[in-house]
Structure formats: C-alpha cells, structure tokens
Amino acid sequence: MSQQLKITGMSCQHCERRVREALVAVAGVESVSIDLAAGRARVEGAAEPATLIAAVEAAGYQAEPC
Structure with a gap:
C-alpha cells in the first residue's frame, strides 16, 4: 500500500533525513521516498496514516495526507 503525505517545514537535506528516519521507524513501513522540493513523502507499507x-510531527514538522 502506498500513501503520500504533504510535509510542511522541510527546508534542507537535514530536515529530509529527520523526516525519513521518523517515518522508517514506524511499524509497517517498508520504504520511504521524499521529494524535498515538493514537500511530499511517499510511504510504502501498511502503517496507519x-x-x-x-x-512526522514528533520530529518537528507538520504532515497531512495528500
């Protein structure tokens, strides 16, 4: 299952790495790809939205489904 999130507050590669690490740590996540310029994350796996x-919010950023 694939889900996309709009991430607000990412401005650099450090931000991207923090968001990626936060998402990968969620049970059920198989892979994460992030488009820093678009402010979006694509998550593969069975984790709940x-x-x-x-x-993402615990890492200091805002997120919503898109």
Missing part, C-alpha cells in the same frame, strides 16, 4: 503523521 495517523501513525505516520504523528511520527
């Missing part, structure tokens, strides 16, 4: 959003 609310859990993904909570992980």
